[in-house]
Amino acid sequence: MTERGFLDVAVQSAHAFRAIMQAVARPGRVLELGSDLEAPDPLLSSAAAVALTLCDFQTPIWLAPELRNENVIHYLRFHAGAPVTDEPGKAQFLFAMAGETWPAPALLMQGTHEYPDRSATLVIQVAGFAPGDVVLSGPGILSSEPFGVAGLNTSFWAAMVENHARFPIGIDVIFAAPGLVAALPRATEIRLLESV
Amino acid sequence: MQSQIQTSAGNSRAAWMRVLSQSDWRDLESYAKEVAGTPHDLLRAPETGLVMLRGRMGATGAAFNLGEATVTRCAVRLVDGTEGHAYVMGRNAAHARLAALCDALLQGKDFGTAVSEMVIAPLEAKLQAAHVETSTKAAATKVDFFTMVRGDD
Numbered sequence: 001m002t003e004r005g006f007l008d009v010a011v012q013s014a015h016a017f018r019a020i021m022q023a024v025a026r027p028g029r030v031l032e033l034g035s036d037l038e039a040p041d042p043l044l045s046s047a048a049a050v051a052l053t054l055c056d057f058q059t060p061i062w063l064a065p066e067l068r069n070e071n072v073i074h075y076l077r078f079h080a081g082a083p084v085t086d087e088p089g090k091a092q093f094l095f096a097m098a099g100e101t102w103p104a105p106a107l108l109m110q111g112t113h114e115y116p117d118r119s120a121t122l123v124i125q126v127a128g129f130a131p132g133d134v135v136l137s138g139p140g141i142l143s144s145e146p147f148g149v150a151g152l153n154t155s156f157w158a159a160m161v162e163n164h165a166r167f168p169i170g171i172d173v174i175f176a177a178p179g180l181v182a183a184l185p186r187a188t189e190i191r192l193l194e195s196v
Numbered sequence: 197m198q199s200q201i202q203t204s205a206g207n208s209r210a211a212w213m214r215v216l217s218q219s220d221w222r223d224l225e226s227y228a229k230e231v232a233g234t235p236h237d238l239l240r241a242p243e244t245g246l247v248m249l250r251g252r253m254g255a256t257g258a259a260f261n262l263g264e265a266t267v268t269r270c271a272v273r274l275v276d277g278t279e280g281h282a283y284v285m286g287r288n289a290a291h292a293r294l295a296a297l298c299d300a301l302l303q304g305k306d307f308g309t310a311v312s313e314m315v316i317a318p319l320e321a322k323l324q325a326a327h328v329e330t331s332t333k334a335a336a337t338k339v340d341f342f343t344m345v346r347g348d349d
Contacts (some may be wrong), residue, residue, distance in 0.1 A: 001273070002239050002271075002273065004237055004239050004273070005239070007238065007241065009241065009243070078239075078240075078271075079240070081333065189240055
């Protein structure tokens, strides 16, 4: 069975785009997303909203093994027209779950110095947000922003520090929790807190 | 029992989808009046776009782009999960939606036969009649060319 996408595509995808854009513009800030569409298990509706808003036939998608099933693949093809690829290095959007494994950020498309936009976006499904892991600063943040994600460990944050060091190339990360979204673009500086 | 109509390839679904999409909207609306109230979800609300039509000169040679056609498509889902799809020339969203709904019902056992008899059969008869009329009119203007036998000298 195919799940319904946005009911009113033009209006709702514009709202979703606005939320995602705000999340990327204000790293670490949590916004509402994905309350108005169905998504096939185990894809969260907020992650589905990201896919349906940002992906199309020109953006190959890679799905983590835990998310990869016939329903999800059919859903992405039907609503977004996006091809699903087996090779993480060729995907523009990657969907994974916190607590599971996914390819190291350094193995994904990083863009080039001439075209830093030719890079991958990693969408991670998480249970929720809990400030305390890291402190973010940089573009879009007035002074500093405490941030934390349930289910992500120190090695993830270390990889993100490395990712920021490669700026202006590197990947961008979007966190999708039930009904919520937050983002960690490559431009953001990350300071790990001692307690992690 | 599914619809009786079939394409030459033996695909009855393709055949009824063709009938639904090629029929005049007023005909479909009147024959499918009772179908329209069936509860359903919109998987893909009717949306209008362009498709590129391609052709070959004399059915041979390289394909070229003939021009674009306006097409409206729609996908619906019945309460039992059956999905119906429709692609219709033009911008009539209601036509695409009703055609998709008929497509979904025609796939089911419960109403498939009824919809086939009530909607598809009369629509197909009309299309057939229109086709015959056009062919007859065209046939009446047919000219047979021949070369006169010329004299020997």
